[in-house]
Amino acid sequence: MSVTTVALLTAGGLAPCLSSAVGGLIERYTEIAPDVRIIAYRNGYAGLLTGDSVEVSDEVRAAAGRLHAFGGSPIGNSRVKLTNVADCVKRGLVQPGQDPLHVAAEQLSRDGVDVLHTIGGDDTNGTAADLAAYLRTNDYRLTVVGLPKTIDNDVVPIRQSLGAWTAAEQGALYARNVIAEHSSNPRMLVVHEVMGRHCGWLTAATALAHHQWVRRAQFAEWLENSAVRWDVHAVFVPERPFDIAEEARRLRTIMDEQDGVNLFISEGAGVAEIVAAMEAAGEEVPRDPFGHVQLDKINPGQWFAKQFAAELGADKVLVQKSGYFSRSAAANEADLTLIREFTTYAVEAALRGESGVIGQDEERGDELRAIEFERILGGKAFDTSASWFTELLGELGQA
Secondary structure, X not given: OOOOEEEEEEXXXXXXXXXXXXXXXXXXHHHHOOOOEEEEEOOOHHHHHHOOEEEOOHHHHHHHHHHHHOOOOOOOOOOOOOOOHHHHHHOOOOXXXXXXXXXXXXXXXXXXXOEEEEEEOXXXXXXXXXXXXXXXXXXXXXXXXXXXEXXXXXXXXXXXXXXXXXXXXXXXXXXXXXXXXXXXXXXXXXXXXXXXXXXXXXXXXXXXXXXXXXHHOOOOOEOOEOHXXXXXXXXEOOOOOOOHHHHHHHHHHHHHHHOEEEEEEEOOOOHHHHHHHHHHOOOOOOEOOOXXXXXXXXXXXXXXXXXXXXXXXXXXXXXXXXXXXXXXOOOOHHHHHHHHHHHHHHHHHHHHOOOEEEEEEHHXXXXXXXXXXXXXXXXXXXXXXXXXXXXXXXXXXXX
């Protein structure tokens, strides 16, 4: 396949890989196909629909390596679903009567794009799948190659999504400072809410990273400065049922002995119960353009705090969310290695004319390949039987 023009876009929420992935793609094309023109659509699919693109100049190519040191996205993000016509019209991205998929296809054609790289999570790559199917059905000659970005690490069938390792590391750093607040008030209940709508992987990995730090740290073991006081006392994820009354009894003992309790909860834990209660009360459940419950508006962390505060006899409750802190970080060394591997393969696949989402295919022996778009799904459940997680729960007394 002859490739003359490549386009990049990032979409959805942020993750500690977007800037690096953009930089990695630019670097790899410059290295092995320097004559290929590269453009970037600003603000994700919104920029594609409105034709808002920028040329990747020689100066940008020369400085692309600097992008590995930053979080965020250098080309901007948005949440746009091309099959949600009403939302695209409402936001002024297309005119009434227009099909966003057709508008996007025509823009790509006008821009002479041969390869479109999408960097995002399951929603972004689901939209890429819709676009790829439309292009194929309507005889547009275009290769679409996605990169899996999500700190939830919940994309089927991809073993490890870009940015998730960094998000867990950064969430643990955030927790370290938040938990230090326990010394500001007796009988403190600290609720650390971690991102993860359907999947508890990030909450579990964040709790593990914090617990490992506690085990390495050299505490004075004097009053408030003790390992058990700073540690995780419970982890709640959507995939693992729990008995509130039983947990409250266990945690009350810790509160009485340590003068505080630290909980790590996934933002998706307890959501079914919260939504059911809202609907039973006749309240409207806020949802985004993809139909997802807007978790920031229903506050799962506050719900958990309310369930436990009285039972634990907490004098003060502190609910803190690490999501925006952790997802905006620059990629760590582990993720940088993975990003380099994925972007290298992505460029090679694009030059071969091979569409798909790059990842280690769990259903094909973890082979790194361009996974067919129709096989990409969100909401992969966290395996709570994983040995590292069961060992963590055992050490916390929550098994």
